[in-house]
Amino acid sequence: MNVTDREYALELDRKDPLAHFKSQFVVTDPEMCYLDGNSLGRIPKATITAVNDFLGEWGAEVVTGWGHWVDEAQPTGDLLGAAALGAGPGQVLVCDTTSVNFYQLCLAAVHARPGRKTIITDAANFPTDRYILDGIAKQFGLNLVIIDNENPAIATHERITTQILAPYLNDDVALVTLEVIQYRSGARTDIKSITDQVRAIGALVVWDASHAVGAIELNLDANGVDLCVGCTYKYGNSGPGSPAWLYVSKKIQSELQVPIQGWFAQDAQFEMGAVFERAQNIRGFQIASPSLVGIRCVQTAFSMIKDAGIDAIAHKAAVGTQMMIDLYDAWLAPLGMELNTSRNAKERGGHISLVHPDAAQICVALRQISNVIPDYRTPNSIRLAISPLPTSFVEVWDGFARMRDLVASGQYKEIKESGSRVT
Numbered sequence: 001m002n003v004t005d006r007e008y009a010l011e012l013d014r015k016d017p018l019a020h021f022k023s024q025f026v027v028t029d030p031e032m033c034y035l036d037g038n039s040l041g042r043i044p045k046a047t048i049t050a051v052n053d054f055l056g057e058w059g060a061e062v063v064t065g066w067g068h069w070v071d072e073a074q075p076t077g078d079l080l081g082a083a084a085l086g087a088g089p090g091q092v093l094v095c096d097t098t099s100v101n102f103y104q105l106c107l108a109a110v111h112a113r114p115g116r117k118t119i120i121t122d123a124a125n126f127p128t129d130r131y132i133l134d135g136i137a138k139q140f141g142l143n144l145v146i147i148d149n150e151n152p153a154i155a156t157h158e159r160i161t162t163q164i165l166a167p168y169l170n171d172d173v174a175l176v177t178l179e180v181i182q183y184r185s186g187a188r189t190d191i192k193s194i195t196d197q198v199r200a201i202g203a204l205v206v207w208d209a210s211h212a213v214g215a216i217e218l219n220l221d222a223n224g225v226d227l228c229v230g231c232t233y234k235y236g237n238s239g240p241g242s243p244a245w246l247y248v249s250k251k252i253q254s255e256l257q258v259p260i261q262g263w264f265a266q267d268a269q270f271e272m273g274a275v276f277e278r279a280q281n282i283r284g285f286q287i288a289s290p291s292l293v294g295i296r297c298v299q300t301a302f303s304m305i306k307d308a309g310i311d312a313i314a315h316k317a318a319v320g321t322q323m324m325i326d327l328y329d330a331w332l333a334p335l336g337m338e339l340n341t342s343r344n345a346k347e348r349g350g351h352i353s354l355v356h357p358d359a360a361q362i363c364v365a366l367r368q369i370s371n372v373i374p375d376y377r378t379p380n381s382i383r384l385a386i387s388p389l390p391t392s393f394v395e396v397w398d399g400f401a402r403m404r405d406l407v408a409s410g411q412y413k414e415i416k417e418s419g420s421r422v423t
């Protein structure tokens with residue numbers, strides 16, 4: 001059967017072992033094609049119950065609730081680590097935001113390599129990561145190298161490791177930090193080979209897996225990763241502003257000290273002693289009181305990911321993005337769009353990126369005219385995702401068919417500004 005036949009997508013849905021998960025999410029408009037699960041996942045129905053239950057729990061238990069709430073960042077971290085990170089227990093915390101966790105781990109890494117003055121990242125990295133590194137470099141007089149790899153050529157593993165990174169590695173480097181999946185292009189980085197390469201020069205890597213977690217298998221333990229952070233609201237479906245996570249491998253926990261020495265990191269926390277003595281386990285990386293409402297959202301969403309199995313999720317992301325690329329070849333390339341993501345499934349995650357000079361207008365028109373939710377990234381990218389649990393193949397197929405019609409008709413040109421500060 002041909003991919004341009006809608007039956008092709010319906011058949012993929014019939015064979016999809018994860019198809020039944022879609023009905024476990026809130027979908028208020030069944031006609032909408034929601035292709036932005038890489039920015040904000042849909043809400044699981046179970047989350048509504050879990051949050052309500054928690055509010056009752058708070059009401060009934062008030063302060064005594066802290067007796068068990070106090071440690072929830074750790075078991076929730078273990079759940080997230082087992083479900084999505086390939087991480088054994090005692091190495092993951094669910095806490096704070098990605099930005100805060102990134103700051104904490106990057107600075108801990110830099111201070112663990114005294115005398116070295118260079119931090120490396122790339123221009124493709126997410127803004128908050130680049131801005132935080134800029135702040136760290138200024139504050140501590142370090143040299144921040146931002147590798148310029150944001151040209152139109154597709155970032156393959158080969159390009160990122162041997163051509164892009166290697167020339168910058170030397171014994172002045174303390175820290176290298178990259179995204180596992182680049183937010184704009186959708187390019188996936190080979191975390192094992194880069195971790196090995198950077199370890200060989202005595203430096204540390206902090207990975208940001210925000211666009212990868214819940215879409216692909218990360219195997220952090222098996223890949224020998226030391227440090228990693230990520231959010232929970234993209235493919236993690238845990239809700240806007242839900243707490244993020246950090247991973248610190250057991251083999252390195254005792255060597256690192258994060259800059260914010262909060263009371264939750266204190267070994268004998270409730271003795272409230274005069275001197276800071278860090279807990280020697282993963283709690284030594286926690287700052288403060290966990291957000292319980294948010295943590296319950298993470299628990300329900302990552303329990304679903306655990307039930308589904310990250311391998312099955314990654315497989316669906318690979319098949320779904322392949323279908324998108326095949327539809328792009330058939331329908332969108334002839335309309336002047338350019339694919340900016342690798343054709344090798346191992347070099348991408350759950351989203352692809354299409355480039356078009358009118359991308360901004362097309363994205364607004366997709367929402368206003370076609371009832372398709374894509375994601376625009378300045379200056380010219382349209383990102384389109386399949387979030388494996390809440391999205392069906394036919395939803396993606398319909399979204400692409402509507403985009404083809406919209407672009408072919410030129411109707412999007414009538415659309416003006418969206419008026420929103422958020423793109």
Ligand SMILES: *Cc1c(COP(=O)(O)O)cnc(C)c1O
Binds near residue numbers: 097100128129209210
């Ligand atoms: C989404 C994302 C973030 C978000 O940071 P917050 O602190 O949660 O606002 C950070 N880094 C990357 C790579 C992301 O994709």
